Amino acid sequence: MSTFSIPGPARTPSAARTPAPHPWNRFVALGDSFTEGYGDPEPRSPGGVRGWADRVAEELSLGHRDFAYANLAVRGLLLQQIVDDQVGPALELKPDLVTLSAGGNDLVFRGSDPDKLAEKLDPVIGLLSATGATVVLFTGPDWGNTPVFNRIRGRVAIFNENLRTIAARHDGVVADLWSLRQLTGQQMWDPDRLHFSPLGHHTIAAMVLETLNVPHTLQPLQPKVLPTGSWRQARSSDLVWARDYLFPWVLRRVRQRPTGPGLKAKRPEPGPVFGPGMPHGPLPAGPDR
Template structure:
């Protein structure tokens, strides 16, 4: 397939947090920009929009970004959402999946191809692993939705390389440039687009940390990132409250080698 009008919708994962943009100081690049660059190299007149905003719940993505995406007339849309919902213990996973399926159905009815994402396995996280059961159930829904509607799936749960903390930013919530690059390669593979890299390539081993060093790292993470996150939740605030999408219109993309 050759796509020429790609729109990405979602939350911080799709916005690209953790992967600094070399062309926009203070801005973010991310896996979606990397995928768009690879697609642009294959299609003359390629255009790309990214409507994702950090902190968005799935309902906010569907209500705010989905209509904008459809109005742009894309031939490819990436949809990633629900991760922020799953961090909340009372989330109805089945109802969440129903909303996701309705969004995919609406996109497919326009003739656009859709790529979806399962959640990463949080088994190695000292706190977020408590969501593992909810994430696993939601992932099964994602796979079923994709099968029913002919969508592509990037199975991040199966990407064991993402369990390496070098694939993540210091906040343990957003991927590092290395993580975004691996997801971009996996997305292109799912789309059947040839790439010059393999997301499965193993990283060199790291020295084993002592239990005390791991505990100290966890405490520093909790103080620096977990406590502020909980504070925002208690105040009813989101990290994306004052953020607008970085690419609200379809436009050409600056190409990079990686």
Template sequence: MHDFTRYVALGDSFTEGVGDPDPRHPNGLRGWADRVAEQLAARSAHFGYANLAIRGRLLGPIVDEQVDAAVALEPDLVTVYAGGNDLMRPKLDIDAMVAQYDTGIAKLAATGARVLMFTAYDAGWSPVFGKLRGRLAIYNELVREVADRHGAALVDFWRFDEYDDARMWDWDRLHMSVAGHENMALRVLEVLGTPHDIAPPDLGPAPALAKSEQRRADLLWTKDFLVPWIGRRVRGTSSGDGIAAKRPTLEPLR
């Protein structure tokens, strides 16, 4: 077990904390990475935390913009999730994408920091995102190879079946809910082998929706999320346009 003192989190909305709103935190988001940092800070009198993740970022910009910035901060722990936004694009060269990811992970591992990577979630049950299941599985196998090559630890999201519960997801069905972020913090701390006081979310039995209620929910989701999301793809814009990293430098938690 190791007490970390310089933690840097990289990635997109998953790591920025979208789905876990909290006005007390930068960008109005808490998220699993902030929760992990809180637990690590409780174990060290000299703890610093930076979160460079920005929603909507593709893997290329994450590697190009965040990796060197992270290396400059001299971390002893780095978490990085990248590629989720790429995997939802119509056309994708997965091999080229993961080759670029490999280059970034090599830089991070060369610092001597503990590096944690993530597999993508198995959304096979989802009527929409389930269509990407084969692509996600290929990505995950390549990510496992990158992790093995560079001695990175792996948070195996693909195998976390507790996320089959819709309540672990926010209203947009794409980002984790508060409960989802709490649970992910617990999962990351388990991989690190760090003692913590986070309990698994106790959601109780899932409510059964009548078919009419489900249809109404699906129509609302299509109108409020899917159509605007497709519109951004067509216009070439991103939900992260104009958004800055929530914690660009290593600072103590306040």
């Protein structure tokens, strides 16, 4: 079990405030396209995408010159693939903060049993937690009455309850996408309706930091200028969306195409985060990790 003490309650974000100290020095993110940052394009970031994990790392790096971050997530992976391909390398990096989001592709594209998915995940979280690292798990979002995905809402809810049980058993932390009601807005989603937009990733990053009780400088609704629109207006183009996005995605999943040779983890080694307030230089020498 983790023995750290999370700092006191998070305060209102302020760009002018220097974030308070936190106990983490090495952050490793595991998962699929959600953690890779798909939907949040940024040519200057490794892999051409940014995402909530990068945004969290940028904030955690403020005032921590020895902070390092690795992101092993690869889009399209199922839960077992994430376990097989990423958990071992993550353990070798000796993180003290780990985030893991897995099972979404299983639920959406395989119709997998949420109880069986939880059975696979439970020992993995136990293994990660036994290292002393803080382990953060993500519940699935509530798609509500959105087209197509409302059919899997019950399975997602069951999986979420299983995740809460796993987190409680292994002293994990739950980042609760299901209860993050801001995500019901159309502007939070990529046009494919499968991934989050830059604003969605930004909003999730703020939630993760607040879940960890880390003060941060993220301001609500400020990643970029947002287009106008609503879910009702978006539904008028459901057939176009299904043709352009949903059907090709499902077809790729059904055919079980292996991950292409060009799809690799965007940050396979922990390194400094060159975000706001970070020095553009190598990490200072520190204890052997």
